[in-house]
Amino acid sequence: MDFEFWDNCWQRESQPFHLAEAHTFLVKYVNKLFNKSEKVLVPLSGKSLDLLFLAEQGYYPVGVEFNPKAVNRFIQENQLEFSSQTFPVANGNELIRYHNDTMEVWLADFFEVTENHIGTFEQVYDRAAFIALPDQMRTSYAKHLKSLLADNATILLVTMDYLPDEMSGPPFHITLDEIKQQFPDGEVEELCRCSLLDSHPRWKELNLSRLDEVLYQITF
Numbered sequence: 001m002d003f004e005f006w007d008n009c010w011q012r013e014s015q016p017f018h019l020a021e022a023h024t025f026l027v028k029y030v031n032k033l034f035n036k037s038e039k040v041l042v043p044l045s046g047k048s049l050d051l052l053f054l055a056e057q058g059y060y061p062v063g064v065e066f067n068p069k070a071v072n073r074f075i076q077e078n079q080l081e082f083s084s085q086t087f088p089v090a091n092g093n094e095l096i097r098y099h100n101d102t103m104e105v106w107l108a109d110f111f112e113v114t115e116n117h118i119g120t121f122e123q124v125y126d127r128a129a130f131i132a133l134p135d136q137m138r139t140s141y142a143k144h145l146k147s148l149l150a151d152n153a154t155i156l157l158v159t160m161d162y163l164p165d166e167m168s169g170p171p172f173h174i175t176l177d178e179i180k181q182q183f184p185d186g187e188v189e190e191l192c193r194c195s196l197l198d199s200h201p202r203w204k205e206l207n208l209s210r211l212d213e214v215l216y217q218i219t220f
């Protein structure tokens with residue numbers, strides 16, 4: 001799942017993963033589990049309205065997304081006004097930080113954003129980031145994410161549970177065991193699960209026997 005794969009996706013008019021409103025798990029759980037005085041890292045943020053929801057609720061979300069089409073659409077569709085700062089990185093790439101008083105969005109490859117750029121986080125909201133990446137990339141992602149965590153961090157992780165023989169992904173099938181293995185220092189708890197089978201024609205067409213969206217809390 002490299003830049004080209006996602007760029008093809010962002011060249012289309014609509015993206016199947018994009019939701020027209022904030023995610024129900026986030027709406028239901030964030031105020032019970034997250035602290036408003038702390039910022040929230042939202043890796044691989046797309047043009048997700050979850051960023052807006054977090055900001056409206058009084059959190060300070062920090063999105064990271066490497067596709068300029070996604071970031072530009074997020075800004076334009078939501079009529080946001082941002083200042084910007086550019087940070088050169090070693091390979092000649094640039095990271096751009098768009099920011100206002102309520103949130104920031106980094107146009108950057110997540111793997112190139114370090115603690116020196118964004119600091120560390122006690123709160124992470126991962127929806128369709130971990131599960132968007134194939135096996136080896138998930139290991140690198142988990143390692144990099146851990147390098148951005150403060151002590152006592154909490155990750156809210158949304159995954160998909162289906163029979164792996166019936167769909168290849170993305171979204172990739174992630175087991176509880178894998179989450180525990182990728183985050184061995186964390187306590188992992190399943191908080192909520194709901195079936196998506198009737199939620200979208202895309203899932204119905206695949207004729208899956210099971211497709212659950214699952215919310216995990218990982219605490220360190």
Ligand SMILES: C[S@@+](CC[C@H](N)C(=O)[O-])C[C@H]1O[C@@H](n2cnc3c(N)ncnc32)[C@H](O)[C@@H]1O
Pocket residue numbers: 001006007017018019043044045046047048064065066067070108109110111127128129132
């Ligand atoms: C499945 S989408 C999910 C977007 C968003 N989290 C949501 O819920 O709508 C995955 C996103 O990750 C972005 N992405 C993939 N690899 C990335 C990377 N290495 N750094 C930053 N963004 C990345 C893609 O461009 C895409 O927008």
